[in-house]
Amino acid sequence: MxxxxxxxxxxxxxxxxxxxxxxxxxxxxxxxxxxxxxxxxxxxxxxxxxxxxxxxxxxxxxxxxxxxxxxxxxxxxxxxxxxxxxxxxxxxxxxxxxxxxxxxxxxxxxxxxxxxxxxxxxxxxxxxxxTPLEHDIKNAIDEGGEVLDSASPELRNIRQQKRRNETRIREKLESLIRGKNAQKMLSDSIITIRNERYVIPVKQEYRSHYRGIVHDQSSSGQTLFIEPQAVVDLNNDLRELHVKENREIERILIELSAKVAExxxxxxxxxxxxxxxxxxxxxxxxxxxMKATRPRINNEGRIELFKARHPLIPPEEVVANDITLGTDYSTIVITGPNTGGKTITLKTVGLLTLMGQAGLHIPASEGSELAVFQEVFADIGDEQSIEQSLSTFSSHMVNIVDILKHVDHESLVLFDELGAGTDPQEGSALAISILDNVYSRGARVIATTHYPELKAYAYNREGVINASVEFNVETLRPTYRLLIGVPGRSNAFEISKRLGLTEEVITEAKSLIDTESNEVENMIASLEKSRREAEKDYEDAHFYLKNAEKLHQELQKQMVEFYERKQEMYEKAEQKAAEVVEKARAESEEVISSLRKMRLESGAQVKEHELIEARRRLDTAVPELGKAPGKLKSSKQKRKLEAGDEVMITTFGRKGTLLEKTGENEWQVQAGILKMKVAEKDMEFIKSEPKPEPKPLATVKGRDYHVGIELDIRGARYEDALREVEKYIDDALLANYPRVSIIHGKGTGALRTGVTKYLKHHRAVKRIRLGEAGEGGSGVTVVEFK
Missing domain, CATH: 1.10.1420.10 (MutS, DNA mismatch repair protein; Chain A, domain 3)
Known part of the structure; x- marks a missing residue:
């Protein structure tokens, strides 16, 4: 590139x-x-x-x-x-x-x-x-770049001697500055350093009192910095130690540098x-x-961008567009007025292509795809050169000539305002010729233009398609939405009318347009209307299809779960009944034993055969287990069933409402969220009072929908999430769900803790547990109702 x-x-x-x-x-x-x-x-x-x-x-x-x-x-x-x-x-x-x-x-x-x-x-x-080299350096030098005492035993010994010498020097000098005449003879009662030697500030007139070496004087000459004779030898020793210290530090640095070289x-x-x-x-x-995604990469010249955004436009201002090129068509011609976003579309495709080939993720939705091009060419903007005395048209042509020299089937070409800057008739003809030339070489092309002649270009060329940028006549502003397949149309008459131009002037202007141009504009208007209607129908159909698919999946899941649990519930009930009967039998045996004992002790007139008969009656009272409770005889009086009756479905042990008769002896029954066909012999009449019509659990954009068996609260604020859970549990109970799942994600665990705390104290919750591996793990809480 x-x-x-x-x-x-x-x-x-x-x-x-x-x-x-x-x-x-x-x-x-x-x-x-x-x-x-x-x-x-x-x-x-x-x-x-x-x-x-x-x-x-x-x-x-x-x-x-x-x-x-x-x-x-x-x-x-x-x-x-x-x-x-x-x-x-x-x-x-x-x-x-x-x-x-x-x-x-x-x-x-x-x-x-x-x-x-x-x-x-x-x-x-x-x-x-x-690690050894790292530790050697860190043990010798601190983060501030100071060599530590621990760098070597010799350095530690030298610095200890330096500290002892400095202490002795300070003690001697402090005794001098605390003397009885010191306040009068010294400029200040401080110890300072000059030329790396400890000195005291002495007034000029008292210099003879402090015998020693003068190292410096103040700018006024009134103060002399004198090293008293008493500390000269100590300062000399300190100086020697300082030289030794520098030599040892130098040795340490040389040693560490050698290790770095190794x-x-x-x-x-x-x-x-x-x-x-x-x-x-x-x-x-x-x-x-920038919330980017990884694009799929191909070497077939195919570009498919979904919700693509220009990365340099602020997120709150950018408009996302779907752009496809290189599948059914290899050239897009975008027509329409200025400031509509045509140039931004060109730059978005070009820049996202460069980003993708540089290994960067792109600001577009998942599933977007980019091609690898050997070259990307672009003629964008007015590059008029005063120095070269080139007009707008000439500067564009210089770029285009260079592009035509190098373009091939592995190129992406972007033309902005192709043919602009010259006579419209000649410019449009030149634009068509250039597009044909580039198209014939197999390049992928996106071009923008003002010329109405190019609106018909795509209709006469295979592999070329029209496009435009949508303009809202009501607000007199562009929406920046790219419309592929629809050529741009002039909105001059509509805009003029909304701005107050009289109908008479507009009608006269319309009569001056040739028939062919008028037909093209009418065709474009018709296409736009059809597109809007088709988009609305598609959105409605898609919405209903999604809801239907979701409801179907939920019903299937509920039915599978029901049949899985039915036998388990039967077996648990049988086991519990057997335990009750066994307990009753044990108690009765105890009673009979007591009666025998009483008979023997008190001579009570209870015959043995009476006791045997009592035990036999008790044994026959034990129900035979292991049979499904589906054929229980009804004690209720039989009657002719009618729509709206409430019945008990004996095969399921669940109540339902009759909706309509579907056969000779068969009805469609609503049981909770399930609708099923049930034979009359498998139902028992309960009552005929019709139930009130159930209210929809929720409404989205005016459409009713059933509550799902899962609630997703990921990303919600803590308080909002708990309110959603509370409402959802109520809806799930109304729908007679035996079990639901709440998806809160893993994250910090705050949502999971809050949900668990709420559910533990809910009167209708029987049990809660975290999801298993196939259910979402610790990111999901499964709730079972009583």
């Missing part, structure tokens, strides 16, 4: 924004060098590495990349025997630490979370462990890997900031 097209499509502004997301100067420098790739395989690799980093950010929210420095020059100087200063060594240690930290971070993601990030894993595998190869690799990781994560953070 040439630099001119990158500037024309403002790719440099994208890079300027991307730089802000780099964590180090290494990343910034790599961003500045970023250019779109032209190899299909390379673009896919660049997109995959960005996607891996985006996956890490979605899972962890960050990547530890602080403390990285460009230490290449430090390493090279150490290699040739140079001595690194403490600050440079600190940067080396910090970079080693950053590499070790990001290496452990990526490895833990793979081990603990099973994350598949082969590109990032391969990069951190190249990082060598240099690890030079590993350090160069480390810098290269960290530069790459910083760059990759900068791309991912940039994509996250």
């Amino acid at each position: 040439n630099d001119k097209i990158l500037k024309t499509l403002e790719f440099n502004k994208i890079l300027a924004q991307l730089e802000e997301f780099a964590a180090s100067e290494l990343g910034v420098e790599k961003v500045k060098k970023l250019k779109p790739a032209t190899s299909h395989e390379e673009v896919i690799l660049l997109q995959e590495e960005t996607d891996e980093a985006a996956h890490v950010l979605r899972l962890k929210g960050h990547a530890p990349l602080s403390g990285i420095y460009n230490i290449n020059t430090h390493i090279k100087r150490a290699q040739i025997g140079g001595t690194l200063n403490p600050g440079e060594l600190v940067q080396v240690a910090s970079t080693i630490h950053a590499g070790r930290f990001i290496k452990r971070f990526i490895e833990e993601l793979i081990e603990d979370n099973g994350l598949e990030i082969p590109i990032l894993a391969g990069k951190v595998d190249e990082i060598a462990v240099m 690890s030079a190869d590993d350090l160069f690799v480390l810098v290269k890997v960290l530069e790459s990781l910083d760059f990759i994560f900068a791309k991912a953070r940039f994509g996250k900031a």
